[in-house]
Amino acid sequence: MTKPIAPENAIGRLSRMDAINNKSVLEAGLRQAKEKLDRLKYVFSRVDAEDFGICKKCNNPIPVGRILLMPQSIYCVKCAQ
Ligand SMILES: [Zn+2]
Structure with a gap:
């Protein structure tokens, strides 16, 4: 559905x-x-890296709950804001 929209008469303006x-x-x-x-x-x-689960900004550990909820985040709650 993200393909270009053809100006077909059939679907109208x-x-x-x-x-x-x-x-x-x-x-x-x-x-x-x-x-x-x-x-x-x-x-x-980076799951096996030594600093996995460590916030990239403040170097504090990211709570496990946050890693489970937002595994794509490399920052703790405070630094992500
Ligand atoms: Zn942080």
């Missing part, structure tokens, strides 16, 4: 506007999902 709107919403979602996937891949590649 308003429907086309809707389709374009939906497309940008979906594209934003897709972009966010890709970013999350990239971060997850990065974190996953």
Whole structure:
């Protein structure tokens, strides 16, 4: 659904506007999902590293609950804000 919208007469002008709107919403979602996937891949590649679970900013341990809820985050709650 993120492919270019063809100006088909069949769906009409308003429907086309809707389709374009939906497309940008979906594209934003897709972009966010890709970013999350990239971060997850990065974190996953570092699971065995000595500093895994350590906040990249303040060097304090990230609580296990946060790692379980947001495994893609490399910052503790405080530094992520
Ligand atoms: Zn931190």
